[in-house]
Amino acid sequence: MEAKEASNKKKYDRKRIKISSKRQITIPAKYYDALKIDKEMECIYTEGMLILLPIRNEKSEFAEEILKDLINQGYSGEELLKEFKRISRNVRPAVEKMIEEADNLAKKVAEDYVDYTADIFDQE
Numbered sequence: 001m002e003a004k005e006a007s008n009k010k011k012y013d014r015k016r017i018k019i020s021s022k023r024q025i026t027i028p029a030k031y032y033d034a035l036k037i038d039k040e041m042e043c044i045y046t047e048g049m050l051i052l053l054p055i056r057n058e059k060s061e062f063a064e065e066i067l068k069d070l071i072n073q074g075y076s077g078e079e080l081l082k083e084f085k086r087i088s089r090n091v092r093p094a095v096e097k098m099i100e101e102a103d104n105l106a107k108k109v110a111e112d113y114v115d116y117t118a119d120i121f122d123q124e
Helices: 001-010 029-035 058-072 077-088 091-112
Strands: 041-044 051-052
Touching: 051 091, 058 077
Parallel strands: none
Antiparallel strands: 041 051
């Protein structure tokens, strides 16, 4: 049971990055690649944290995935259009729920954050 509980825990990766004199940062390649970042990111400030989210054209990405799935299920013609419209209406609430879950995770990370500065510099 302990292994199952451990696998259910959310994992996050952490890396210290430098800020240039022009207030610029470099996103580590492994994060950049994993997030499939293009040319822009959304920057959110909340609870003393910055959250960077890749900007994507979600509408077209979701539309393509929805259409692909519906075609694989055998839909075509008017049936395909009707089912596509029905499912498309649910995309925005699903994205909003994902954003809410990301916000909750960010709050949890902030709550669990431990500042080791005093330990490093032998200050009490």
